[in-house]
Amino acid sequence: DVVMTQTPPSLSVAIGQSVSISCKSSQSLVYSDGKTYLHWLLQSPGRSPKRLIYQVSNLGSGVPDRFSGTGSQKDFTLKISRVEAEDLGVYYCAQTTHFPYTFGAGTKLELK
Amino acid sequence: QVQLKETGPGLVQPTQTLSITCTVSGFSLTSYYMQWVRQTPGKGLEWMGFIRSGGSTEYNSEFKSRLSISRDTSKNQVFLKMNSLKTEDTGVYYCARVSYYYDGYLPFDYWGQGVMVTVSS
Numbered sequence: 001d002v003v004m005t006q007t008p009p010s011l012s013v014a015i016g017q018s019v020s021i022s023c024k025s026s027q028s029l030v031y032s033d034g035k036t037y038l039h040w041l042l043q044s045p046g047r048s049p050k051r052l053i054y055q056v057s058n059l060g061s062g063v064p065d066r067f068s069g070t071g072s073q074k075d076f077t078l079k080i081s082r083v084e085a086e087d088l089g090v091y092y093c094a095q096t097t098h099f100p101y102t103f104g105a106g107t108k109l110e111l112k
Numbered sequence: 113q114v115q116l117k118e119t120g121p122g123l124v125q126p127t128q129t130l131s132i133t134c135t136v137s138g139f140s141l142t143s144y145y146m147q148w149v150r151q152t153p154g155k156g157l158e159w160m161g162f163i164r165s166g167g168s169t170e171y172n173s174e175f176k177s178r179l180s181i182s183r184d185t186s187k188n189q190v191f192l193k194m195n196s197l198k199t200e201d202t203g204v205y206y207c208a209r210v211s212y213y214y215d216g217y218l219p220f221d222y223w224g225q226g227v228m229v230t231v232s233s
Contacts, residue, residue, distance in 0.1 A: 054218035
């Protein structure tokens with residue numbers, strides 16, 4: 001199975017600060033069609049996960065543009081510019097290039 | 113609008129079978145993949161499997177032959193059945209829907225609220 005390693009496990013931020021979260025995979029996430037199926041999700045406290053970014057850098061519907069995703073092959077980054085209170089929670093990366101689909105362990109974003 | 117809601121037993125005894133229903137509205141099951149994902153204290157988020165818009169299925173081999181995903185399109189329902197439950201299967205079970213964009217797809221776009229399942233005697 002593809003192992004997804006997220007760092008750091010947790011982050012303390014002040015509102016308005018920018019932060020980055022890393023996600024590294026144990027195998028390349030480039031599929032045979034040339035696309036990379038690496039996605040980002042956010043789970044706010046007590047809630048279901050929700051969409052953020054699909055295929056490395058594409059914002060899901062309704063996701064603010066202070067979120068951005070970059071990366072390729074096995075190394076990916078989620079950046080949040082100007083953190084807002086509603087951004088707090090646990091961020092997960094997920095790959096759907098290889099079966100079984102796998103998730104990272106999460107990065108918890110907390111208020112400083 | 114798109115809505116998903118899981119319903120299930122809450123408490124299941126070890127070795128018994130878990131049955132969860134995901135009832136959807138706002139779209140047709142014949143147009144979208146439906147996923148099952150669980151969240152356990154031991155392993156975090158785990159993909160369990162999906163049922164394609166055409167009705168075929170794909171499973172995580174982690175669950176070997178314990179897991180079955182099916183649907184009833186006339187009732188807008190997707191079903192998860194897993195047998196031989198163990199205490200480690202305790203967690204929150206979610207159904208989720210894919211969304212298609214012009215440049216790709218988001219496999220876990222819409223989520224249900226989840227159903228907490230406790231495996232205990």
